[in-house]
Amino acid sequence: MRIPYAFPLAAALALAPAAPAAGQVRLTAMVGVTGSSALVTDQIFEDIELKPALAPTFFLSASLPVATRLRASLDLSYGSSSADLTESGQDASDLGSIGVLTAAVALEGPLVSRLSWRLSLGVIEYLPSEETGLFSDGVPVAGLFGAGLDWRQPLSERWSGVAGVRYDFHLFTTPTLEAAGFSGSQQVSRVGLAIGAAWDFQ
Amino acid sequence: MTARHTLPLALLLAGALSCAEATSPSRVPNYEWRLVWEGGLDTLSFHWPEDMLPVKIWVEDSLDMPARVQEGVDDWQGAFLYGEYAAVLVSDSSSADVVVRVVTPPPKAIATVNRLNTLLPGCEGATDLDIEFIATQYELRLPVRMYVAPRYDPATTDLTECFRVTARHELGHSLGLFQHTSDSRDIMYGNPEAEGLSARDINTAQLVAHWPANLIPTR
Numbered sequence: 001m002r003i004p005y006a007f008p009l010a011a012a013l014a015l016a017p018a019a020p021a022a023g024q025v026r027l028t029a030m031v032g033v034t035g036s037s038a039l040v041t042d043q044i045f046e047d048i049e050l051k052p053a054l055a056p057t058f059f060l061s062a063s064l065p066v067a068t069r070l071r072a073s074l075d076l077s078y079g080s081s082s083a084d085l086t087e088s089g090q091d092a093s094d095l096g097s098i099g100v101l102t103a104a105v106a107l108e109g110p111l112v113s114r115l116s117w118r119l120s121l122g123v124i125e126y127l128p129s130e131e132t133g134l135f136s137d138g139v140p141v142a143g144l145f146g147a148g149l150d151w152r153q154p155l156s157e158r159w160s161g162v163a164g165v166r167y168d169f170h171l172f173t174t175p176t177l178e179a180a181g182f183s184g185s186q187q188v189s190r191v192g193l194a195i196g197a198a199w200d201f202q
Numbered sequence: 203m204t205a206r207h208t209l210p211l212a213l214l215l216a217g218a219l220s221c222a223e224a225t226s227p228s229r230v231p232n233y234e235w236r237l238v239w240e241g242g243l244d245t246l247s248f249h250w251p252e253d254m255l256p257v258k259i260w261v262e263d264s265l266d267m268p269a270r271v272q273e274g275v276d277d278w279q280g281a282f283l284y285g286e287y288a289a290v291l292v293s294d295s296s297s298a299d300v301v302v303r304v305v306t307p308p309p310k311a312i313a314t315v316n317r318l319n320t321l322l323p324g325c326e327g328a329t330d331l332d333i334e335f336i337a338t339q340y341e342l343r344l345p346v347r348m349y350v351a352p353r354y355d356p357a358t359t360d361l362t363e364c365f366r367v368t369a370r371h372e373l374g375h376s377l378g379l380f381q382h383t384s385d386s387r388d389i390m391y392g393n394p395e396a397e398g399l400s401a402r403d404i405n406t407a408q409l410v411a412h413w414p415a416n417l418i419p420t421r
């Protein structure tokens with residue numbers, strides 16, 4: 001699924017509504033790591049796999065209540081790591097670094113105790129440091145489905161500590177891969193773990 | 203809306219997204235690239251090891267040849283998906299991995315040189331591979347020497363395209379395509395006329411880069 005130019009729009013939408021609803025807004029900032037499944041699997045003599053290494057990731061979100069026990073959230077995340085190529089399981093080469101930016105709208109609600117669930121829809125954009133090889137004609141923005149769990153520990157009237165686990169799924173391809181004869185898109189799953197803090201406006 | 207309503211919707215969406223399945227290309231058609239050594243005793247395959255990238259190419263600054271070679275480098279780099287080949291033009295021939303001279307190929311200096319010749323109507327080219335069997339392995343003595351030369355007076359005939367095709371062809375030899383093909387649509391055809399790389403050229407170059415090399419570059 002490709003959504004060219006959708007990322008700036010989604011990012012703008014994600015940031016815009018926070019101010020007007022300030023009275024009920026909760027801002028959350030977290031830092032963690034994200035692991036990804038392979039972006040490309042191939043076979044040239046041996047099996048080849050291109051996969052981002054574990055990426056330090058920043059998560060930001062702004063949420064507000066939209067119903068009883070339900071909040072709507074606008075999420076941004078950014079992580080960066082090396083793009084590692086392995087051939088038959090052995091390290092083959094490093095294709096430079098690759099940044100991953102996501103923007104999503106999410107719904108979240110309480111589950112049990114201080115645990116809450118979240119589901120999200122959004123877009124993901126890959127930002128390779130070098131536009132060579134399979135990245136030479138860029139990487140289109142793709143649609144993203146996500147889910148997660150958050151544990152929230154109140155620290156004061158406004159502040160709480162947060163620990164979260166995030167999962168998302170998207171399809172990856174590039175124009176260069178398509179031109180090279182790849183059909184379809186690679187299914188990519190990512191899992192992130194993060195801790196941070198949330199601040200509730202009164 | 204509650205979790206009871208949103209969860210089925212999300213699962214439905216995830217299911218729809220996961221319908222696609224990526225399939226990698228077969229790299230067919232391709233052609234034989236390996237050098238048949240000493241009457242068929244062995245076949246030699248070569249690609250630049252990762253720790254030697256980018257390959258350093260020195261080009262004699264004559265007849266705009268550095269620009270032609272740079273175009274060839276750009277074409278070949280574009281054939282690879284995973285950074286298997288990269289090259290830069292350098293100003294010092296003494297440390298170059300590949301040396302390109304704008305001159306008619308001279309007589310072979312030593313018997314171990316394996317020469318691959320190319321002949322076009324307007325120009326000619328050659329690539330010399332100095333190969334020796336040392337101890338337990340085949341070694342490719344660097345630099346690889348390439349020659350490109352006009353067959354007519356370049357002052358009276360525009361040989362730009364001829365130089366472009368020849369440079370691209372000889373660079374193909376330097377990255378391990380050691381045989382000429384029988385298809386005139388390939389840049390590695392013996393007397394090339396193709397204006398770019400064919401699908402067979404690209405498939406074969408990708409195979410070469412991942413095939414186990416038994417010819418090791420040395421200095």
